[in-house]
Amino acid sequence: MIAYEKKSNKTRRALILSLLVVLCVSVFLLSEKMMQQGEETLVFNETVPVIKLPDDESIQLPYSVSAIIAIDYFDGKEGDIPKVVEFEGVFRPSQGIDVVYNDEAFDVTAALSGEVIDVKEDPLLGYSVTIQSDNLKITYQSLSDMKLQKGDSVKQGDVLSTAGKNVYNPQLGNHLHLIVEKDGKIVDPKSVFKLQ
Structure with a gap:
């Protein structure tokens, strides 16, 4: 019975290792295919609000008196x-x-x-x-x-x-x-x- 359990664990480990190898190869091939097609993978996208003023303008006071x-x-x-x-x-x-x-x-x-x-x-x-x-x-x-x-x-x-x-x-x-x-x-x- 002990020999049977050890053999079962080895088979299970081999199966998991094989699945991991297949998964890694698939991800690698998919990424290579995407790179060849010119598609970019978006890793991080964050929009930051920025005050964009019209070209060559900086804000000025809306009056010329000493208010x-x-x-x-x-x-x-x-x-x-x-x-x-x-x-x-x-x-x-x-x-x-x-x-x-x-x-x-x-x-x-x-x-x-x-x-x-x-x-x-x-x-x-x-x-x-x-x-x-x-x-x-x-x-x-x-x-x-x-x-x-x-x-x-x-x-x-x-x-x-x-x-x-x-x-x-x-x-x-x-x-x-x-x-x-x-x-x-x-x-x-x-x-x-x-x-x-």
């Missing part, structure tokens, strides 16, 4: 500048930044070249325009008027409108509200415009 931030982007951290807005007794986090210049109206310019993808006249927020530049969308709100239409192309530095007043933030007077989206997510405009 200051009156309401900051809400990031959950405390700071000296308010980050929430009170409207009709309800406090809401700011999804962008509001900039002011001594309650004076100032020209609002395109920070980057791009396509107008949205134009609105909102009874609370005033006129607004959203411009798409690759994977970056910039919304300019609280504008005094609007001459652009959806589908228009703008070049960096083109005057879009002037900063205006709105019902939502009347205490700010003439101001510009900026919202920035990167890859579909709202981000702090200060990080894009390199503001402090």
